[in-house]
Amino acid sequence: FHCCVSVSLRFSMADRREQRVCIKFCFKHGKTAAETHQMLKQAFGENSLGQTQTYNWYKRFKNGRTSTDDDRSGRPSTGTTPENVAKVRDLILQDRRLTIQDLCNTLGLSYGTCQRILSEELITSWIGAKFVPRLLQNEPKQHRLEVCRELEQQLQEDPNFLSKVVPGDESWVYGYDPQSKQQSSQWKSPSSPRPKKSSISQEQR
Template structure:
């Protein structure tokens, strides 16, 4: 947001000119765009000036001011993260003596970092790892050219889906696809001999 005091001065100026709160809010939106105060806050400040307030500074708030999100703590968090990117927020809290929320805010708001542990991230491969992968693929390609039945020896096709508890997650994508094939064929009547 643009400076709150600067916008408060503008609200006070519009009030002294005799503009309404709605006109004042519209002018703020025009001047500051997306960084302007919201409608409720604009109306509240307009009401304060209407009730005789002369100061444009915000009132003191109760409670202790935040002391955790200082530039020194931001620098310490940045140093620790650069040393070891696998640190958890709890590790940072224990090391620096800050609260979990402060560490989380420093990481997300100040350093613009986010967790990506839940996603698959492409890992950068070293040159020798790339070379090893290439060699393995070439060997498999050569074996396939020499013996066309190579894949049938390696891959076994199970005629029915296995009923194992550790394969239960595949039920969600496998069985609906199997049902489609069943419903594509016309229903056959079973004749009993007798």
């Protein structure tokens, strides 16, 4: 009897890991969490993971997790201690694009511990950068300011100055493949502004 239970348990653990691999596969191929859950039910029947488990694992892979191993079978959890919270905060401040799995690998903490620290202790959220036409550096900003001041001065000297102006603009851009919204995602606290990313890498005028 003990042998049968042991074999059954090993098969159960292997079956769950296989389903986690399937969830990761579906996420990589653009399936939604709901579609993934339905596919698991069709493939594994009564032995499929529940909806909550499926959605939780789908969210983990979406947040950057790569491992399909169960947290309980890996490194021991040390909890959300003040020391661990400080370590996670320092790493996030150094690089806001670190994924939860990156933090796990660096600090040796479980996935669940890092996730709780980020969401409950540091109150951060994983958010994609907002795409804008371009991000001006200090020099172009200063140049535009000087041009505006010159135009204002000429307008004061000649009230009909604007009627003589013919507006025009021309931009030369380099073709390139921008990062996707997922690739440009980073951690954001409630008080910090949403990150921005230019849709143009370089420009010439």
